[in-house]
Amino acid sequence: MYYEKSINNSETGIQMDLFFENGCEGKINLDISYTGKQNHVLEFVGEEGSVILENNTAKIIDGFELLVNNLRKIQNHVPKILMYGKFDESEDPRIKNIYPLGRRFIDWCNNGIKTKPDFKDGLRVQELIEKTREFV
Numbered sequence: 001m002y003y004e005k006s007i008n009n010s011e012t013g014i015q016m017d018l019f020f021e022n023g024c025e026g027k028i029n030l031d032i033s034y035t036g037k038q039n040h041v042l043e044f045v046g047e048e049g050s051v052i053l054e055n056n057t058a059k060i061i062d063g064f065e066l067l068v069n070n071l072r073k074i075q076n077h078v079p080k081i082l083m084y085g086k087f088d089e090s091e092d093p094r095i096k097n098i099y100p101l102g103r104r105f106i107d108w109c110n111n112g113i114k115t116k117p118d119f120k121d122g123l124r125v126q127e128l129i130e131k132t133r134e135f136v
Contacts, residue, residue, distance in 0.1 A: 040064070061093045 013031035020026075040055040049070040057063030066077040104115040 059093065061097055 012033035014028065015030075016028040018024075018026035018028065040053075042053040044051045049068070051069075052067040053064060054067070055064045064079060066079070068075045068077065101117075104113075107113050108115050
């Protein structure tokens with residue numbers, strides 16, 4: 001999907017129907033150009049219950065909760081927020097999550113300490129992105 005106001009006429013979203021070999025079905029609707037209330041939900045429903053990962057806050061990184069319903073009770077799990085150093089709240093909140101990856105890459109460059117993900121992993125992700133575009 002493309003949005004006319006996107007920078008460089010870039011892709012801003014995707015809509016996909018999923019059909020699995022075991023008969024399960026799913027839908028994906030992602031749109032980063034949407035200006036309304038943000039809502040992040042991944043829901044898996046089965047015969048014995050459901051698992052829902054959701055974020056109903058305005059935060060794009062933090063604010064997620066995991067709800068597990070086994071048809072007898074619902075458990076709510078709120079993940080710990082991992083902090084790597086001090087971050088200014090006015091900064092882009094993604095920095096605190098990407099920082100460790102960047103730090104490992106810099107250490108690799110400076111000290112030769114290999115890390116994962118590496119360039120081979122990055123290339124594989126790009127190849128998979130290109131493969132998915134063949135189906136659109």
